[in-house]
Amino acid sequence: MKVWQSFSLALKSLALSKMRAILTMLGIIIGVAAVIIIISLGDGIQDYVNESFQGMGANLVAVTIKGRNSSRNIAEEDMYHLAAENADCFSGVSPAVSVYGATVKAGNQTFEDTTVTGVSETYGAIRNAVAETGRFLQYVDVARQRKVCVIGTYLERELFNGDALGKTLKINGMSYQIVGILEEKAGSTSYGDDNQVLIPYPNAMKINGSSQIDTYYFSAVEGQSARAKQMIENRLYRTYEDSDAFFVMTMDEVLNTYNKMAGTIQTVLTAIAAISLLVGGIGIMNIMLVSVTERTREIGIRKAVGARRRDIMGQFVIEAATTSAVGGSIGIIVGIIGSVLIGSAFDIQATPSVKAVAISFVVSVTIGIVFGFLPANKAAKLHPIDALRHE
Amino acid sequence: MIELRNVYKIYPMGDTEVHALDGVSLRVAAGEFVAIVGRSGSGKSTCMNIIGCLDVPTAGQYFLQGVDVSRMEENELALVRNRMLGFVFQQYNLIPNLNILENVELPLLYAGYGSAERHKAARTALKRLGLGDKLRHRPAQLSGGQQQRAAIARALAGNPPIILADEPTGALDSRTGREMLRYLQSLYQEGHTVILITHDNTIAAMAQRVVRLEDGKIVYDGPADRYSALAVFLEDSGPEEAQQ
Numbered sequence: 026m027k028v029w030q031s032f033s034l035a036l037k038s039l040a041l042s043k044m045r046a047i048l049t050m051l052g053i054i055i056g057v058a059a060v061i062i063i064i065s066l067g068d069g070i071q072d073y074v075n076e077s078f079q080g081m082g083a084n085l086v087a088v089t090i091k092g093r094n095s096s097r098n099i100a101e102e103d104m105y106h107l108a109a110e111n112a113d114c115f116s117g118v119s120p121a122v123s124v125y126g127a128t129v130k131a132g133n134q135t136f137e138d139t140t141v142t143g144v145s146e147t148y149g150a151i152r153n154a155v156a157e158t159g160r161f162l163q164y165v166d167v168a169r170q171r172k173v174c175v176i177g178t179y180l181e182r183e184l185f186n187g188d189a190l191g192k193t194l195k196i197n198g199m200s201y202q203i204v205g206i207l208e209e210k211a212g213s214t215s216y217g218d219d220n221q222v223l224i225p226y227p228n229a230m231k232i233n234g235s236s237q238i239d240t241y242y243f244s245a246v247e248g249q250s251a252r253a254k255q256m257i258e259n260r261l262y263r264t265y266e267d268s269d270a271f272f273v274m275t276m277d278e279v280l281n282t283y284n285k286m287a288g289t290i291q292t293v294l295t296a297i298a299a300i301s302l303l304v305g306g307i308g309i310m311n312i313m314l315v316s317v318t319e320r321t322r323e324i325g326i327r328k329a330v331g332a333r334r335r336d337i338m339g340q341f342v343i344e345a346a347t348t349s350a351v352g353g354s355i356g357i358i359v360g361i362i363g364s365v366l367i368g369s370a371f372d373i374q375a376t377p378s379v380k381a382v383a384i385s386f387v388v389s390v391t392i393g394i395v396f397g398f399l400p401a402n403k404a405a406k407l408h409p410i411d412a413l414r415h416e
Numbered sequence: 417m418i419e420l421r422n423v424y425k426i427y428p429m430g431d432t433e434v435h436a437l438d439g440v441s442l443r444v445a446a447g448e449f450v451a452i453v454g455r456s457g458s459g460k461s462t463c464m465n466i467i468g469c470l471d472v473p474t475a476g477q478y479f480l481q482g483v484d485v486s487r488m489e490e491n492e493l494a495l496v497r498n499r500m501l502g503f504v505f506q507q508y509n510l511i512p513n514l515n516i517l518e519n520v521e522l523p524l525l526y527a528g529y530g531s532a533e534r535h536k537a538a539r540t541a542l543k544r545l546g547l548g549d550k551l552r553h554r555p556a557q558l559s560g561g562q563q564q565r566a567a568i569a570r571a572l573a574g575n576p577p578i579i580l581a582d583e584p585t586g587a588l589d590s591r592t593g594r595e596m597l598r599y600l601q602s603l604y605q606e607g608h609t610v611i612l613i614t615h616d617n618t619i620a621a622m623a624q625r626v627v628r629l630e631d632g633k634i635v636y637d638g639p640a641d642r643y644s645a646l647a648v649f650l651e652d653s654g655p656e657e658a659q660q
């Protein structure tokens with residue numbers, strides 16, 4: 026009940042001088058809001074990135090071949106064999122041949138920033154590229170080097186007003202028939218996977234005028250990414266006898282590296298924001314010290330009617346904790362609103378987690394208690410007579 | 417009930433010392449009404465602070481109901497103040513941001529009463545002092561006399577055996593002052609031990625017994641009526657100067 030009285034007294038004195046209360050709590054408000062915004066934006070970005078990676082195929086293993094200046098080269102059949110013979114480890118493989126500087130034309134519109142890639146029929150399953158309407162490239166398309174393609178939703182909308190199936194577009198002047206439209210992946214923007222054309226890979230090699238395949242995508246069986254990588258490296262080393270001639274990367278590795286990096290950045294940012302919590306704590310201590318001096322006489326009166334040291338101590342610690350808890354709550358509200366606003370400005374789903382809110386609240390109350398301790402102790406130690414005589 | 421034995425209170429002042437109390441011995445029985453008189457600076461407040469366990473003597477002993485409180489530590493003194501003593505100060509000393517009811521409840525709060533009991537006792541005390549309709553008022557919303565009545569209510573709310581009043585009329589006009597004294601007298605009649613500090617001999621005459629201090633020493637201790645007759649001789653220089 027004394028706790029309750031101290032608490033309501035603290036709320037009353039906060040309400041009494043709102044300007045002073047706001048200034049006292051400002052550091053805590055800013056600190057808590059910043060921590061919440063950083064954590065929820067960070068989590069939002071991480072979720073977004075992880076989802077995008079999932080979209081690219083979580084068990085993807087990307088192989089880049091730089092080759093050597095010799096004529097020695099790995100044949101695509103060798104890669105197919107590797108996947109087929111180790112079915113416990115691989116579930117598919119597809120070459121990916123980028124067409125450099127491709128122009129895509131339909132009607133009187135020309136696109137030069139569209140990604141044109143030559144792939145095999147297995148590519149769809151490996152990269153999660155599913156045809157939403159029509160179909161994906163098939164074995165016969167690849168084997169017969171048919172002039173067919175599948176395109177992303179951005180192109181369908183921009184070039185064909187959302188109705189592209191069966192129509193034709195021109196890649197570097199050659200007509201390709203559109204047999205499928207891929208599912209939307211990145212909001213149908215020009216800079217994502219929705220602005221792409223997939224064609225049979227032999228066609229792409231012909232356009233490039235090269236017999237080299239510089240990229241392969243394997244899909245590993247769940248949990249076998251590391252083993253798959255090892256196997257591919259061993260196989261390529263047999264051909265090139267130089268580990269610099271190729272580069273194998275698993276999506277797991279990329280994701281882990283990214284998550285580790287993002288986690289570090291988030292921790293550092295949170296720590297910086299937490300400094301303002303510390304400054305906020307010092308602000309509260311400062312005002313509490315002033316308050317103890319202002320209320321010396323009150324302390325004397327309380328002692329005269331029987332308050333013990335710990336009663337006075339408790340009163341001022343609770344007051345400090347209440348102040349910072351109120352500041353923390355305001356900070357939480359500001360933080361939640363801020364996260365949502367900033368998140369929507371950057372198109373990120375930034376939902377403040379219950380954990381972030383709970384931690385900030387507990388931390389701000391703790392700061393109040395810790396920084397309220399010194400002023401409270403000063404108050405508790407006052408001699409009743411000296412306190413009563415104070416003007 | 418109260419017994420001071422050769423009590424000294426000495427304040428160091430630079431190179432010298434101020435003997436605020438200079439060997440005071442005093443016994444007050446339960447149920448007495450004692451006025452402590454003397455000029456400004458004679459040591460009255462110091463004496464009351466020691467009797468009230470707000471301060472401890474530099475030397476000597478103080479027995480309260482047979483217990484030596486002069487060597488008690490702070491928390492024990494707080495307990496004694498809470499259970500045994502009720503204070504009335506010249507400047508009322510109410511807490512400005514609590515209402516009258518909360519102010520009167522304060523000693524009961526520290527005594528550990530539950531909130532219902534606290535309300536009841538505080539309300540009863542305030543009604544008795546004619547403030548039953550002012551419970552939710554802040555001290556600043558009341559007149560001086562009303563504030564002092566609230567302070568008396570606070571002093572008696574926990575029903576302590578001893579009431580100490582240091583110049584309770586000092587800040588009030590004479591009519592309101594007399595009203596306060598009637599309340600103190602009625603507390604005495606109910607069996608409380610009342611110690612009243614004043615510099616005014618006519619007020620002292622309302623007590624049953626008078627103790628006069630001069631330079632920290634007791635120079636008169638006897639019945640009030642005899643003191644009134646002697647007062648003219650004890651006051652060697654004209655009327656008393658203003659007190660703080």
Ligand SMILES: Nc1ncnc2c1ncn2[C@@H]1O[C@H](COP(=O)(O)OP(=O)(O)O)[C@@H](O)[C@H]1O
Binds near residue numbers: 428457
């Ligand atoms: N805290 C203190 N420090 C130094 N001197 C003090 C202190 N308190 C009281 N005194 C001195 O002790 C003497 C008695 O003071 P006090 O008891 O307040 O007198 P009264 O109440 O009779 O006016 C005075 O000379 C006063 O200056």
Ligand SMILES: [Mg+2]
Binds near residue numbers: 460461
């Ligand atoms: Mg005095």
